[in-house]
Amino acid sequence: MRNIASLVFSAGLLFLLLVIGAELALGYPDMRVGAEYLRIAGPELGAANIVTAILAGYRGFDTLGELSILFAAATAASLVLGHRRADARRDPPGGLVLSAGADLLFPLLLVVGIFVVVHGHLTPGGGFQGGVILAAAFFVALLANPARTLNHALLGWIEGLAGAAFILIGLWTLVEDGHFLTPLLPLGTMGELVSAGTLPLLSVAIGLKVGAELAGLLAHLADTEAPDR
């Protein structure tokens, strides 16, 4: 019965997708909003990277929602993961090549991550991408030496304060200007590091939050007891 139901459902879905494929005028999208963004985003927000201008400016509220989704996923995962008996066996260290490689990579990843975060309003990238690179910097070290643990309390503080900073910037603009998350501060010259008003601050908050969250999540995964073989 269940198989028949899923077959019928799949057939219906396939039909739906076929109809869409046949009917949709692909290739010439109606740029009602998109063209407008391209026209005014640069002058209005002063960010050279229009993607960041849209993500942190026009649709900054969505970005806050996405941050929260990641936070919810990390929190839910930490509820499920990370159970470990005190005497459980850990994987052995990864050997000289891996640990030397990890040591070499660590500062490199850190610098690249910080660069991507801080230049979010200028070059491709931004808080999310840079945050992932930052998390990787810490996780590579964990892979090389599984006995090492990250300080979850510290990560929790960074994560919480960075997320709070994003919202507090929004609340500050609400008090100052009457709108939540509206860009304030002088725009400066487009293309310079200190420009585009509050956008870089938001970018840094996102980067720190995503980095700490992902590092914590990966550490939880690594810390979960491996099945005995």
Added chain:
Amino acid sequence: MTLELPVDLLFGLNLDLNLDLTRVMTANAIVLPVVLPLLAAFLMQPLAQVSRLLARLLGPLVLTLGAWIILNTWLEVGPAPFSVAIGGFAAPLGIVFYADQLALLFALAVQVFTLLFWPGLGVVAKAEAAADRQRAPRRDALALLLASAATGLALSGDLFNIFVFYELAAVASFGLVCADDSGRARIATLRYLFISAFGSVLALVGIAILYLQTGTLNLAQLAQVAPETLQGPIGLAAFALLLIGFGVKAELFPLNAWVPEVYATAPARVSALLAGLISKLAILVIVRLLILVFQQPEASQLLLVLGVLGVLTGEFSAWRAQDFPRLLAFSSIGQLGLVAIAFSIDGTTGLLAGTAVALHHLIVKSALFGLANRWSGGLDALAGAAKGAPRAAGLFVLFALSLIGVPPLWGFWIKLLIMVGLVQGGAPLDLLALGAILLATAVEAHYLFRVALRLYQPPVPDRALRLAPPARWDTGVAYLLGACLVVISVAITPTTEALRVLAQQTGDVLLYIDTVFPQPLADKE
């Protein structure tokens, strides 16, 4: 000399601006019930390291504040709908919140019900194990995220923003469902996760189609351009995809396979929130889409068919259910089918009936899940439970009667309203739905009375009564909701009138467009 006049002028201007600013601030403060829970959730874990007591109190405090802000805004701004451009970016480029009475009512309900079913309330701290104490801040953070997302769903006027909040609600509920660390709950969550992720992907495809066809995702602008761009099969396909996506949380017919297992294994209060609150907000999103974007009759017919199938499958499965939470879960599927049927009726009648049945189910089903906290075993084990808890059993009977639709209670008037609406519609499909509702009511009456009879049976001596320790808080909440139900049943005329005004406002597409894109005064003349 020359400076005096401008200064005076500036002063006058300033005063005006200030007055205006307070009004704007009041309206803009409506983002706070969405944002403050997020802030609290982010800070929950660090705070728990400083002071456990503060962390426990933070959630209820924030929710109370949110409820107060919404009430205050509602009273200040009055009954007319208003829109808030978030970040000060005007409508199609930025995200807007659209707050009419329906949105405010549900936003308020989110705060109140999350508070009533707050996971940490009324639980004695000493009884909690050490492991639980470690989990508590995480669980509370997830509950706050759920509340924030649900408030956002009620208020947002931008389809992508709605999708973001929908995802947030989904992910937060995954965590809440398996927060109790039982294997069965985890398996149920995994299934829930797969179905939900599948639905979300399809909803995203639907949103992409809308964007490709219209070039915008602002609901008001979609409402403007929909008559030209979304007629025909492509618009219908987009609606079907969105219906599948949002139908997962709304427990619509083919997408509700996760419901019984999740509600049977999740903590009862989480079930109450998911079945009572979150399902309604998903339905609310579907209704907004139906009113504003997909006005073709086929779209509401699709909703009607899914509703009928939901009513029939839900009620018959509930009839066969062997334990109390599963029975409630299946009955919830049936009731949400009824909500879908009600909203598929044309015009104000449909919106009125739909809102009423959604609110009724919100009150009744949440309260019943609250009672399930103490009666979480098989149905057989309930024999004689009325002896230990006569008032709780009495409440159950009250809610059951209203669910079935026994005359003086609110449930009766709602079912009457739906049936009158269907008869007025008069199409064969409407009459089929009418028949389905009557049949389902009979089935519903049978299984609910069976449970009620079992409650009042003499206890079976050889079967030890394994009742959960009396959850005082939950029973208290059930009393409160029961009192609400009785009050509404007594004051049925004013309630219906208020809901009718609300429904008229909700159904007014031009009002929505004009509120989001206020036209300059010169244009109006």
